[in-house]
Amino acid sequence: MVDQQEPPEDVFDVRTDEQLKAVGSLARHRVLRVLRDGPATITQIAERLGIAKGSSNHHVKVLAKAGLVHVVETRQVRGVTERYYAIAAKAIRLPSAGDGSTEHLVRHALADMEASPNVDQRLVHLKHARLSVSAFDAFKVKVRALAEELAAASDPAEPAAxxxxxxxxxxxxxxxERAAAEDRPGSTDSESGGE
Known part of the structure; x- marks a missing residue:
């Protein structure tokens, strides 16, 4: 039996503690990665991740209870009902920073990068700069545009990046220190400029 399969929503907003806990697990993050490639059964997820079927079942149930995945198809195979799960949205938006949610995202991405066998297909770069508010805002727009450009170039038939x-x-x-020095009454450029 094929259920009515609707395309996933564009964005799923994480709003509850239950949802945040569901996406906060590295194992469930990896389950979501598998489901980004298309619907899969508990067994298929377990095989692709190299984990036990019981573990796969547990993580999928937690994600389903939180509304992040759902059954899109069922099939009868040798008297057993196979359920195919799919992601509820193409992207997950975490709550605003300050509640630790960003830390989960970064930690999971770094864990995925460290686990990747493709060391030669990796670019890691950290750059420090001092920017005015307007320069910072301009770079933020450019960085966001780069992410959108990557999303537009994505091809489901190609390897993940x-x-x-x-x-x-x-x-x-x-x-x-500079701001405090500027706020002091009677401060001059020579006082706040250093030696």
Missing amino acids: DLLLAFYRPNDPLAA
């Missing part, structure tokens, strides 16, 4: 972007303002004690 992930892009993790983190463009942020780090803790900056020097900037805080």
Whole structure:
């Protein structure tokens, strides 16, 4: 029996603690990765990830309860009902930073990168800069456009490629000192400029 299969939504917004916990697991993150390639059964997921069928079943059930995956097709095979699960959305949007959700995303992406056998197909680069507010905002637009360009170039028939972007303002004690010096009454450029 084939159920009515609708295309996944564009974005699933994680809103509850249950949903955040579901996506917070590296194993479930990898289950979602498998399902991004198309619907699969518990057994197929287990085989692709090299995990026990019981473990695959547990993780899929947690994701289904949270609304992140759902059954899209059932088939009778030798008296057993096979359920095909699919992702609920093409992308998952985590709550705003500050609640630890970004940490999960970065940790999972790094774990996937470390586990990848394709060391020769990896680019990792960290660059430090000092930018004005307007320059920071301009780069943010460019970085977002790069991610969109990658999404547009995606071809389901080709091997997977992930892009993790983190463009942020780090803790900056020097900037805080400069701002405090500028706020002091009677401060001059020579006082805040250093030696």
